[in-house]
Amino acid sequence: AGGPFAVDDNTMLLLHFNGGLANKSLLSGDGTLNGTNVSYSLANNNPNLGQSINLDGSSYVTVIHNTNLNLNGDWTIELWFRPTEFSTYQYFVQKPGDTDSYFSNYSLELQSGWGNVLHGFYFSNEQARINVVEMSPTLNKWYHVAFIRDISNSKISIIVHDENWNEVSSSSQNYSGNDNNVLLNTKNLRIGEGFIGDIDELRISNVVRNFDVLGVQESILSDKYKMYPNPSKNNLNINLPQEADLSIYTLTGQKVLEKKNIKKGIIDISKLKSGLYIVLFNGEKGTLSKKLIIE
Numbered sequence: 001a002g003g004p005f006a007v008d009d010n011t012m013l014l015l016h017f018n019g020g021l022a023n024k025s026l027l028s029g030d031g032t033l034n035g036t037n038v039s040y041s042l043a044n045n046n047p048n049l050g051q052s053i054n055l056d057g058s059s060y061v062t063v064i065h066n067t068n069l070n071l072n073g074d075w076t077i078e079l080w081f082r083p084t085e086f087s088t089y090q091y092f093v094q095k096p097g098d099t100d101s102y103f104s105n106y107s108l109e110l111q112s113g114w115g116n117v118l119h120g121f122y123f124s125n126e127q128a129r130i131n132v133v134e135m136s137p138t139l140n141k142w143y144h145v146a147f148i149r150d151i152s153n154s155k156i157s158i159i160v161h162d163e164n165w166n167e168v169s170s171s172s173q174n175y176s177g178n179d180n181n182v183l184l185n186t187k188n189l190r191i192g193e194g195f196i197g198d199i200d201e202l203r204i205s206n207v208v209r210n211f212d213v214l215g216v217q218e219s220i221l222s223d224k225y226k227m228y229p230n231p232s233k234n235n236l237n238i239n240l241p242q243e244a245d246l247s248i249y250t251l252t253g254q255k256v257l258e259k260k261n262i263k264k265g266i267i268d269i270s271k272l273k274s275g276l277y278i279v280l281f282n283g284e285k286g287t288l289s290k291k292l293i294i295e
Contacts, residue, residue, distance in 0.1 A: 002080070002144050003049050003201040004163050004278065006249050010207040012068045017053040017200055019062060028066040031191065035059025036203045044080060044142060045162075046163065048278065048291070052080070052200035057087045060193035065186050069095060069169045069204065070105055071149075072182040076194040077108050077120075078146040080200040083139050083233070086116045089194040093202070097123070105185050108147045110137070110195070113218070120147035120158050122182040124175075132173040134158040142170075142198075151180060152210045161210060167211075225281055231293035234270040238262055244283030248272070248292065269294060 007014055007024050014024040019040045021031030023212055037056040044052050046179075053061070063069065075091055090110035097103030103123050111119035114133065121131035137143050149156050157172040192199050226239040234260040238246065240263050248257040277292040 004118045005203045010205045013204040015202045018050040027033045029064045031061040036168040052198040054198050055192045056193050057196040059190040070184045075149045075206045076205045079202040080144050081196040082142045091193040096187045110183050118216040124181045130175045132156045134171050145275040195198040234295045236267045236269050239264050242283050244281040247280045249278045
């Protein structure tokens with residue numbers, strides 16, 4: 001739950017920030033640093049997420065404009081963040097407008113003028129801003145935030161989880177059919193502009209992501225999805241309550257093994273290198289993740 005995320009067909013951008021700005025998605029470019037005061041560290045308390053990027057408010061990251069980053073349908077923009085100080089303007093992700101940066105294709109930010117609340121918005125035209133606001137985070141605490149646009153329900157939402165993947169807050173705002181359009185632009189994507197603190201696992205998707213099963217039901221489902229021995233070396237026994245697709249990922253998000261429609265059996269993992277992996281079970285009732293150690 002909460003990462004490390006893996007690339008799928010709906011992933012337009014995925015930055016793990018593991019010591020650099022490489023984009024794991026082939027549908028847009030790598031990040032470029034603007035400024036010099038940036039570092040990477042294992043600041044996140046979840047060791048599976050690796051390093052995060054630390055920003056001082058004067059440096060930020062850009063990704064060169066790509067039509068895949070111009071979002072005009074469903075989307076999910078999500079990331080982990082830990083604010084260490086509040087500043088005047090604090091953009092997590094912004095696709096600024098061509099004539100005026102304010103007229104964003106989309107923007108997720110901490111709105112300092114409103115008490116440092118989380119704020120997501122887009123423009124359907126230059127006279128209509130569609131926005132949703134959420135809670136104000138506590139300094140020096142990690143949060144996962146997702147800004148979602150769901151066109152089938154004419155709704156935008158912000159969902160916030162804490163570092164233990166408990167949902168701490170969420171809010172939604174419906175918009176009219178007249179606001180279904182989105183202003184597009186040709187400006188580069190900006191990440192972390194004005195933000196002071198850490199950012200990790202930034203993923204932009206052109207689909208509505210669902211976090212309910214992972215967050216609320218994982219502890220209930222986990223005992224029923226048996227995977228043993230763990231640690232393992234050559235073979236992995238699987239015993240599931242229902243058929244599911246099984247995928248094994250490295251911590252950098254690379255899929256190294258996949259099995260379709262499995263419920264019970266033995267999987268050969270002898271060709272995988274020693275280390276920590278993430279196993280995803282994707283079935284009718286949702287998605288569940290487990291850690292796997294291969295010796």
